[in-house]
Amino acid sequence: MIAEPARGSVHVELTSVSKRFGSTQAADGVSLAVRRGTIHALVGENGAGKSTVGKIVAGLYASDSGSVAVNGRAVRFRSPWHALDAGITSIAQELALVPDRTVVDNVFLGVESVRWGCVRPRESHRRFRALADRTGIHVDPAARVGDLSVADQQRVEILRAVARRTELVVMDEPSARLSVSERSQLHRLVRSLRDQGITVLFISHFLDEVLALADEVTIMRDGRVVRTTAPAAETADSLVEAMIGRELDATFPPKPASPDCTATPALSVRGLRCAGSAGADPSTGLDLDVAAGEIVGIAGLVGSGRTEFLRAVYGADPAEGGEVMVGSQPLRGARPDQAIRVGVGLIPESRKDHGLLMERSVRENVSLPHLGRVARAGIVSRSAERRLVRAANTDAGVRDGGMETPMRLLSGGNQQKCLFARWLVPGLRVLIADEPTRGVDVGSKRAIYDLIASAASEGLAVLVVSSELEELVGLCHRILVMRDARFVAEFTHPDLDETELLRHAFGEAPVSEAM
Amino acid sequence: MHRLNVLARFGIVWVTLALFVVLAVTTDGFLTAPNLRNVLDQQATLLIAASVATLAMIAGGFDVSIAAIAVVAPLVALRVENATGSVLLALVAGCAFGLAVGLANGSIVAFARINSFITTLAMSFIVFGLGYIVSERSILRPVSENFRDIARTRVLSLTTATWISLAVVVVAWVALAGTRFGRHVYATGGNAEAARLAGVRTRRIVVAVFALSGLAAGLAGVVAASRTISATPSDDFSFVFGVIAAIVVGGTSIAGGTGAVWRTLLGAFFIAFMVNGFNLHQVDPIWQRVIQGVVILVAVAADAWSRSRRA
Numbered sequence: 001m002i003a004e005p006a007r008g009s010v011h012v013e014l015t016s017v018s019k020r021f022g023s024t025q026a027a028d029g030v031s032l033a034v035r036r037g038t039i040h041a042l043v044g045e046n047g048a049g050k051s052t053v054g055k056i057v058a059g060l061y062a063s064d065s066g067s068v069a070v071n072g073r074a075v076r077f078r079s080p081w082h083a084l085d086a087g088i089t090s091i092a093q094e095l096a097l098v099p100d101r102t103v104v105d106n107v108f109l110g111v112e113s114v115r116w117g118c119v120r121p122r123e124s125h126r127r128f129r130a131l132a133d134r135t136g137i138h139v140d141p142a143a144r145v146g147d148l149s150v151a152d153q154q155r156v157e158i159l160r161a162v163a164r165r166t167e168l169v170v171m172d173e174p175s176a177r178l179s180v181s182e183r184s185q186l187h188r189l190v191r192s193l194r195d196q197g198i199t200v201l202f203i204s205h206f207l208d209e210v211l212a213l214a215d216e217v218t219i220m221r222d223g224r225v226v227r228t229t230a231p232a233a234e235t236a237d238s239l240v241e242a243m244i245g246r247e248l249d250a251t252f253p254p255k256p257a258s259p260d261c262t263a264t265p266a267l268s269v270r271g272l273r274c275a276g277s278a279g280a281d282p283s284t285g286l287d288l289d290v291a292a293g294e295i296v297g298i299a300g301l302v303g304s305g306r307t308e309f310l311r312a313v314y315g316a317d318p319a320e321g322g323e324v325m326v327g328s329q330p331l332r333g334a335r336p337d338q339a340i341r342v343g344v345g346l347i348p349e350s351r352k353d354h355g356l357l358m359e360r361s362v363r364e365n366v367s368l369p370h371l372g373r374v375a376r377a378g379i380v381s382r383s384a385e386r387r388l389v390r391a392a393n394t395d396a397g398v399r400d401g402g403m404e405t406p407m408r409l410l411s412g413g414n415q416q417k418c419l420f421a422r423w424l425v426p427g428l429r430v431l432i433a434d435e436p437t438r439g440v441d442v443g444s445k446r447a448i449y450d451l452i453a454s455a456a457s458e459g460l461a462v463l464v465v466s467s468e469l470e471e472l473v474g475l476c477h478r479i480l481v482m483r484d485a486r487f488v489a490e491f492t493h494p495d496l497d498e499t500e501l502l503r504h505a506f507g508e509a510p511v512s513e514a515m
Numbered sequence: 516m517h518r519l520n521v522l523a524r525f526g527i528v529w530v531t532l533a534l535f536v537v538l539a540v541t542t543d544g545f546l547t548a549p550n551l552r553n554v555l556d557q558q559a560t561l562l563i564a565a566s567v568a569t570l571a572m573i574a575g576g577f578d579v580s581i582a583a584i585a586v587v588a589p590l591v592a593l594r595v596e597n598a599t600g601s602v603l604l605a606l607v608a609g610c611a612f613g614l615a616v617g618l619a620n621g622s623i624v625a626f627a628r629i630n631s632f633i634t635t636l637a638m639s640f641i642v643f644g645l646g647y648i649v650s651e652r653s654i655l656r657p658v659s660e661n662f663r664d665i666a667r668t669r670v671l672s673l674t675t676a677t678w679i680s681l682a683v684v685v686v687a688w689v690a691l692a693g694t695r696f697g698r699h700v701y702a703t704g705g706n707a708e709a710a711r712l713a714g715v716r717t718r719r720i721v722v723a724v725f726a727l728s729g730l731a732a733g734l735a736g737v738v739a740a741s742r743t744i745s746a747t748p749s750d751d752f753s754f755v756f757g758v759i760a761a762i763v764v765g766g767t768s769i770a771g772g773t774g775a776v777w778r779t780l781l782g783a784f785f786i787a788f789m790v791n792g793f794n795l796h797q798v799d800p801i802w803q804r805v806i807q808g809v810v811i812l813v814a815v816a817a818d819a820w821s822r823s824r825r826a
Binding site: 359 | 689693694695696698699701702705707708709710711712713715716772773808
């Protein structure tokens, strides 16, 4: 590059860019200018087209029509390599690292220091140190990437981008999988990238984050740009209104009437010891009762043992000891099918890895645990199955009746509703939901809260884990705080307070760390 | 785009139909009852093994022990026949041998968590070795005239080999497409952890598909021996290559989770028609292999391409 273009000049410009997938118009005449050396946020509901735009900029998708210009010159990326050549890197939601190689190997993958065809480890380490000093990102260079936390893996990806002399980084939902304290570290890092002159296209669901971080915000709806503005001119509410095209209803549904906690609990856990939960005192286990009609939340940092607890209750992983009772029936062994038989359903943390069969239809995904009900002598009755699925989908508010649509074509919100639909069948007694609104757009969030509240008012015992404390406070009758695989505090409605929850979740650590 | 999807999804249907029509128009002797009956008869053993192996493939398993089982099951069967004189007992023994090997495969894959390709490859060597031991390294022949009737009786002008293969195809098709078991097979291959959390007993499914695949391979081997009225010990893997070719040309993914028995049926007939056409045109068999290999690559590439298009 001969002369460094000035900060604030247009770095990437999209003009009337459109992209279609099957019958979905993912981007519809999008025009957008990203200025050099700024943090430019893209917000919108799931399916609004923000990821599509990010992928077109990064060369992962080719647009059907319209033009893309980098530094004023029209480009047509046919692969991510072309984008890399133009100084553009993307850091996707699902990180793309080689887990079995070290941090250094990953950072310099494809741009190794080589002499006579051999990698020069000492030179690589020298370059790595220089890079770490320049960016202020410190990760153990010899660590195996697969052993790192998600946050550290993300830092490795950022280092990799910088090592390639990237001028623009597309970050797609970088904070979705981070804990609260990790998020604030990420924010510092993104700001420091900008201060070094790197342009950041920042795609996020977290509006507070966007308002605090971005220099410019582009709001998208239904594949179109609603407007591009300065965050100072916006509030979280104004963003949401623009994203969903109407005023947002109250964020949370009214809580169902407080349940009768004197009756036999629907779910009763005694002395449960989860396998592999570090720091757990082996002599005691976890106790928990959930009454029919009660919504109980579990708060805690990522790694506090929340997910392990839920999975042990459901029988997804073997417990090392303890007892789980559903009504008066004990659950034994690591057998999800037995949990389902006595009326327990789990909505797992990761839809894609643990929840859904992406290649199969909505119908097959929803009916999967209940085929025994619609089969005679092992032969599935298609009409009975369709009735079951139609009723469940209606209850869960799964949009459009395309029961035969492959799951992968649905938006994140609709996929999550399908997971709810799977358990909205007669006979369910306990619903366990791990991060039920992760990666879900604002409009669908409210729908999911409604589903949880209505499930409880119909007499289900509901157990929810969430990293979003506001969500737990808004939904639950009772919240337990988990730290080091133990319950350290319990709060009951109406004494639910986010700051108090955080204080217990962090233990002695200062609360100011969190956002 | 939508029309393109339909074209891609049912590609094997159009291609097989087109090949059939082209051969019918251009090739003398193709569209005749004796020729087509002959093709059906020749495909019988492959279809028996491939239609059931499709289930294993969809469940995420890869069974290469089919070849070994198909070689050794008839040796076991003929040993029993030679000792007892009973054709029925021979048939049962051959199938039972295949089932037993399949159960062993499935148990090792499901419980010891060893990759299924490696498991069944190792098992193949064991089984091939057993074949030499069972047969004492000699060609075995039936003592009863009736042994040949298993495959070579004519019913409504088709051989029993053909009828057996059609029956197996129908059973595998219905089991996969219509039953709870079949849904669990798709779920296990599509995402085993998601399936388990939805209540599918995925290990059982894995054991079951390998057991059935072994059973079908045993049956295929006995039918083949009945057609040739003999069985020879060998360590010839070629049968499983034909089986896998039929499955992937049909469009079942080796990654598991998607596919169908009808696809394997079409894949098998596509290859069979092609070979038949070559023979009728007297194409050198050595070149036939080369062309077959190219066709398999093209089929799999087309499949991969159509998948990557639908982001």
